Amino acid sequence: MALLVALAAMGTMPAVAAGEEPEVIDDCTTIDEPGHYVLDGTLTDDQNDNEPCISIEAGDVTLDGQGNLIQFDDGTPQDGDDGIRIDTPDNDDExxxxxxxxxxxxxxIRILSGHVTLENVDTHDNIDDGIDANDASFVGVYDSRVKNNGDEGIEMDNxxxxxxxxxxxxxNTWDGIDIEGGETQVLDNQVRKNGKVQTTSMNLQLPQNPGEGIDLDGVHDSVVKNNHVxxxxxxxxxxxxxKMGPKLHNVKVKDNEIKKNGKNGIDVDGVGESVEVEIIKNDIRKNKKYxxxxxxxxxxxxxxxxxxxxxxGQIKIIDSVKVDIGHNDIGL
Structure with a gap:
């Protein structure tokens, strides 16, 4: 009877197979095996060695910070002294x-390859970019805060x-969101005061040519919707x-609020190429130029x-063809 009761009690407990418990990270390290990893406290990188605090070199990896901080604490970081670097063996590794x-x-956070999801990430007051991605198959940034970085907030290239x-x-000192090439969706973001203010923790010079809120260069089949810029x-x-890179093509810009920026609200430069851009139902006001x-x-x-x-002025068009100006409220 006692054995039956014990077995019944065990049956009500969740089964945890060997190896499924999260692995706790309590120091800077390299993750080179698939798995679920968690931080249980602050990580401090005190090695000025051109290496990241956490290097992820495997696919099928989840790193849950559990709300904890990863910080650099050894003077001025050098190139490569990144918080988290992702460089997976295969570009489809998740x-x-x-x-x-x-x-x-x-x-x-620097991303060199992989299918990468960043969710509820706060990356701020870094010397260069908050998030820098190059040549990955996919990068998604959701419900995150990217602020006060010394170069771009979010930069994605190829x-x-x-x-x-x-x-x-x-x-951020330069562009808030800078995406060059590929297919993108930029939705429901707050993009404010980039390209005009110094970061709070670094004594950097302001750019002579101020950065943009959102800068999309040569993207295709893309949507920019419901952002506050x-x-x-x-x-x-x-x-x-x-002129030397990918062509802007098939971009929809819809339902955005674009106000009080230092130059034009929206600037479209197609260098004579067909861009197939639709600008629909946006609220564009009080920008310093057009x-x-x-x-x-x-x-x-x-x-x-x-x-x-x-x-x-409201709209300026130079050297352009096949431009369909519909029913817009321009105060006339």
Missing amino acids: VTIENVEVTGFDDG VDESEVEESYVAK KKNGGEGLELETN GLSVYKVKDLKVDDNTILDNYK
Whole structure:
């Protein structure tokens, strides 16, 4: 009878197979095996050695910071002194970073490959970028805070697919969100005061050419929707094609609030290429230059926007063809 009771009690407990318990990280380290890892306190990197505090070199990895801090504490970090670096063997290897704060490094989080998800991440007051991604297959940034970094807030270069959603990107010295190439969705973000203010913890010079709130260069099949883009030093939203790089193509800009930026609200530069951009139902006001500035663009649709009270004018179009200006409120 006692044995039967014991077996019944065991049956009500969750089964935990060997190896499924999270592994606790309590010091800077390299993760080179799949698994679930957690921080149980603050990690302090006191080695100025051009190496990250946490290097992730395997796929199928989840790192849960559990709200803890990873910080650099050895003078000025050098190139490579990153908070977290992800460089997986295969570009489709999945890595998730969540619930962690990263500060004081060269790059807060540097991504060199992989299918990477960042959720509830706070990366601030780093010398270079808050989040820097190059050549990954996918990078998603969700419900995160990226602020007061010495270069870009979020920089993605040649990432196949990216998403930035429901995040706060503010007071970074250059661009708030800078994405070059690939397919992206930028949705429901607060992008404020980038490209115009010094970071709070570093004595850096302000850029002579202020950074943009959102800068998308050569992206395709992309959506920018329901963002609040305010008080950035340069353009609120820059859409451009680089003559030597990938072409801007099939981009929808819809339902954004773009106000009080230091240059144009939206600037589209197509260098004579067909861009197929739609700018629909945006509220564009009180920017220091034009609400919408268009240069050398083909296939542009502008409809149902409110474009008012911009200091130099509402819409400027130069050397462009196939531009469809629909019913916009420009105060006439």
